[in-house]
Amino acid sequence: MAKKGAKLAAKAPMTNKQSNGVTDKKQKADRRKSNDPPVEEPVAEADEEEWEDEDSEDESDEEEGGVDFSKLEDINDSDSDSEIGSDDDDEAEDDDEESEIDVDDLDLDDMDPEEKEELAATTRVRQTINNKDALLAALKRISLLPTEPKKAATVPFAYHMTLVTSKPTQDAIPSIDDDLERELAFLNQARESALQARTLLKKENVPFTRPTDYFAETLRSDETMQAVKRKMVEAATAKKASAEARKQRDLKKFGKQVQVQKQQERAKEKRATLEKINELKRKRKDGGGAALGAREVDDMFDVAVDNELGSNKAGGKRGRSAGDHGAPNAKRQKKNEKYGFGGKKRFAKSGDAVSSGDMTGFSAKRMKHGGGAGDGKKTFSSMSAKAKGSKPRLGKDKRKAGGRR
């Protein structure tokens, strides 16, 4: 009921507004006079907002429902707008009615709060205000460009520098929450305009590109830009470092495999060599004892085996193994012996089964004449032996060397 009443009450101002369209400016001035002075308007509005807040806290559920419903209505509205382009008059009237109701609502501000409450309860779904006529009038009042499209087309682009894209950007955004897609759509919109603007401006001979020698204050300060640059560099290095680390990790993982493979290969090779040696030995045995005597010297040094192995290795991958190097020169050998590289030095002088079994340099004669070495007169006896001019027992190294020779 209240709504209907409001509608009826709205009739008068509506007619007023319709006549507005005919004589524009004068009426507008009138209206401005007839309206409340703008002084009171924001205050009243603020009051209303507060009141709304309280209200909504009480009846949130209803409010919610209301919002949804109004949304639905909105959607319907827009749909019908887009569909029915020709039925403009009807549509406009409808809009007018709606808006008038709302204007009335606003006029009812000076009612009692109770009455207001009642009204609000009956017309729970608040109407949308979308006074298209007033909006268009306002647009016309402030627009930079002439309203006729013909004249507007003659205005140089440099005058306003505004461009409207051909397609709505919203269509290019699948989901508003997807930041990347959304920003890309905005960027594309701006890019399209920028390209278009460049051609337009070049056509009008307006300078576009900044010359490289034109320096002036920039929008963002140098410190900011340096910070930006620093951040970029940091990001780049961090990225690089992480990539490196990943590579290293992968390598480590893969390196293990390589190592295992190598070990297996080595073991295989060793087995192959041993097999070959055994085979050779068997072959030799089969070859008969006759040849054995003749080739005693050869046999002693296993030359055949060496040859066999050498022939095998020459074709192989590992060309430069230790055996390939040939013996170092004499000087080197001596040095190696003296300073190292001569193999194990420890326990070289300690006795073992061979040394204790070694009887070279032992003579029974000396044993009889010189007195016992085990008597503790070793030094004396050896001295006496020297004095006598007999050959003393050589040191172990020497003895060994001599034995081999």
Next chain:
Amino acid sequence: MAAVYKSLAKTSKSDKMDIDDDAKNGSSNGLRKNKQRVLILSSRGVTHRHRHLLNDLAAMLPHGRKDAKFDSKSKLYQLNELAELYNCNNVMFFEARKGKDLYMWFSKVPNGPTIKFHAQNLHTMEELHFQGNCLKGSRPILSFDATFETEPHLQVIKEVFTHMFGVPEGARKSKPFIDHVMGFSVADGKIWIRNYEIREVAKTKGEGEEEEEEETSKKSKKGGDSRETDISLIEIGPRFVLTPIIIQEGAFGGPIIYENKRFISPNHVRAELRRGKASKHVARQEQTRDNLARKRKLGLENGEVFKDKSGLDTRELFA
């Protein structure tokens, strides 16, 4: 001497240009010179982020006039007088509420309209993920989404943006080159504002590739100057999102000619969240109350055991 000659030559040339321009624009089109001045100010109680955004916008607009914080939030009509005082015909007013919500008022001063926005997702130029930069005071290209032409209220918003963000030709501190573009897009019922640097990338590629590029650029409606450079955009900032709330016919006053019903006040949102949390507590309270009531009904109050008060109780019997 050379400098003097140069300046003289320039003035004479520019005079001529002006005359030409006048002949071109002024008389034939009935176009007046685009004179815009924007008063930029905030209310008290803005946060640092709001203040930085305001500073950024002020830096971007050479035709802007930044003023001290405005004291009142209810008597906004006083801004009209203030704007008149500063010879401004636009007002950009940042109204902060509760030290967190930012409302932006865009108003054409002497006689409207006024648009009230709710600003969200503010990112200022200080932020380091924006990598672009441009001349201070160069004129931006304003790129509007096609949606802006569909609805009257969006048309009004577009026009007001054109006045506020577009630097008028020949503004006092403006620079002669164009190196940034501002994008205004409508999505999800909100207006998204972005600012990009236009970087012209020289095509330092082989001949064959150049041909190819030419083709592609022709595809993107260019053709003519594709040989020279390509355009790449880098964001400068600030970036923010505006939700239109109302449009008033006058300047900070007058009847409301548009109201956005899809706008839900941040207060509502917060209240809703709080209520959601509170409902849990309320439910628990109710449960305990019910439990208590049930126990009382059974006579089990305060942990007492139910007592048989009849004569058959042992204590009664053997007293």
